[in-house]
Amino acid sequence: MQTLQVDTLLSVYQLVTAMLALATLGGAWHLKSERALWLWAGAFGASALTQTVRALAFAVEAPRAWYAVGHLGGLISALLVMLGLRVFLGQRLRCRGPVAFTALVAVAALVLAAATGHLWASLSLTLLASALLTAPAMRAAQQAWRAQPGFPMLLMATALAVSAGVELARACVMLPWVVPDRALATQYNAWGLLATIGLVIAQGLAMLLLLQDRALRRIEQLIEVDVLTGLLNRRGFDERLRRLLQRGAEQPPVLALLDVDHFKRINDTHGHAVGDAVLSGIGERLRETLRPFDLAVRLGGEEFAVIWAQAEPGDEARLGERLREAVGTAAFPTAAGPLAVTVSVGVARARGANEAPEAVFSRADAALYDAKRAGRDRVQLAA
Numbered sequence: 241m242q243t244l245q246v247d248t249l250l251s252v253y254q255l256v257t258a259m260l261a262l263a264t265l266g267g268a269w270h271l272k273s274e275r276a277l278w279l280w281a282g283a284f285g286a287s288a289l290t291q292t293v294r295a296l297a298f299a300v301e302a303p304r305a306w307y308a309v310g311h312l313g314g315l316i317s318a319l320l321v322m323l324g325l326r327v328f329l330g331q332r333l334r335c336r337g338p339v340a341f342t343a344l345v346a347v348a349a350l351v352l353a354a355a356t357g358h359l360w361a362s363l364s365l366t367l368l369a370s371a372l373l374t375a376p377a378m379r380a381a382q383q384a385w386r387a388q389p390g391f392p393m394l395l396m397a398t399a400l401a402v403s404a405g406v407e408l409a410r411a412c413v414m415l416p417w418v419v420p421d422r423a424l425a426t427q428y429n430a431w432g433l434l435a436t437i438g439l440v441i442a443q444g445l446a447m448l449l450l451l452q453d454r455a456l457r458r459i460e461q462l463i464e465v466d467v468l469t470g471l472l473n474r475r476g477f478d479e480r481l482r483r484l485l486q487r488g489a490e491q492p493p494v495l496a497l498l499d500v501d502h503f504k505r506i507n508d509t510h511g512h513a514v515g516d517a518v519l520s521g522i523g524e525r526l527r528e529t530l531r532p533f534d535l536a537v538r539l540g541g542e543e544f545a546v547i548w549a550q551a552e553p554g555d556e557a558r559l560g561e562r563l564r565e566a567v568g569t570a571a572f573p574t575a576a577g578p579l580a581v582t583v584s585v586g587v588a589r590a591r592g593a594n595e596a597p598e599a600v601f602s603r604a605d606a607a608l609y610d611a612k613r614a615g616r617d618r619v620q621l622a623a
């Protein structure tokens with residue numbers, strides 16, 4: 241087996257963690273809303289800092305117990321990575337228990353090193369504690385990945401799982417009754433340390449990718465959301481309708497198009513801002529009326545749409561009527577006082593996965609046109 245120098249590896253570890261600490265610190269400064277980054281910067285910083293103390297202790301030939309400070313880096317880092325992940329996932333930050341546990345282990349490790357003059361006991365203890373702190377972080381990452389699969393969270397969960405395993409293995413090989421040959425134990429530990437360096441880099445990369453992924457998802461969301469009402473916009477609507485039709489469910493989706501009647505009068509009488517307040521109120525009313533898996537959309541201007549992914553056959557008229565009533569019976573608060581409006585509704589059920597989204601839309605639109613022509617404030621079913 242190739243011989244690895246622990247001291248050299250520790251210097252590499254110090255350098256890598258220092259660079260990752262600087263990168264995450266810069267990121268935290270730049271992206272003020274991502275509080276997890278401060279904790280992750282602290283995680284890498286703790287490793288870099290404790291390794292610096294160890295290197296200084298070595299340089300000034302301080303008592304060997306000082307070297308044990310280097311063992312605390314991985315421990316504090318495991319704690320902060322775990323807390324950072326909780327913050328990133330928006331989970332409640334119950335940190336009192338883990339912080340107390342870490343502090344207790346840190347003190348015990350230093351006391352052990354000072355009392356015995358050996359470093360294996362404190363290293364083994366801190367590695368075991370790190371594995372215990374890494375395990376819940378790994379579980380949280382795994383659950384998050386199951387809820388929303390994606391490469392960055394998979395990388396994070398895998399890096400944490402392997403880290404916990406490596407920490408546990410290193411904790412075991414350091415025990416003299418597990419590996420009595422101390423030179424061999426040091427070599428095993430060195431290989432474990434090499435793996436740890438790789439895993440720390442993988443964790444840093446996963447953090448970066450997670451942030452990028454979140455930013456991209458936010459942008460995608462913004463692109464698909466109508467600013468005035470908070471409903472999906474036309475772009476989001478096209479995409480959802482296409483996906484729903486492609487799914488080819490037993491019950492094809494039902495589409496309703498709504499157009500506010502004589503909306504121009506509201507703008508002309510009260511001004512554009514009052515018109516906006518009415519549109520925003522309609523958006524709210526639609527949201528309240530629909531179930532979470534139904535989709536409400538503002539197509540543009542005073543036109544809205546609703547998609548029901550699951551609707552019983554023959555339910556089209558009742559669904560359309562429910563929308564018409566929901567809007568028609570409301571008084572929308574505006575700067576000109578409460579205002580009431582009516583809507584005309586055209587409803588079409590898709591003819592199955594073979595019907596193009598444009599064709600369903602066009603049938604619903606024709607029905608809406610008929611409803612307008614027939615006198616407005618009514619529901620018309622498509623042919």
Ligand SMILES: Nc1nc2c(ncn2[C@@H]2O[C@H](COP(=O)(O)OP(=O)(O)OP(=O)(O)O)[C@@H](O)[C@H]2O)c(=O)[nH]1
Pocket residue numbers: 499500501502503504505507511512513514515516519540541542612616
């Ligand atoms: N306040 C406001 N008005 C808008 C917005 N988008 C479009 N409009 C107005 O909506 C009105 C639509 O008018 P029309 O298409 O003539 O329709 P209508 O007056 O509702 O009449 P019918 O549809 O025939 O019942 C126009 O006055 C547009 O300026 C918006 O975002 N905010």
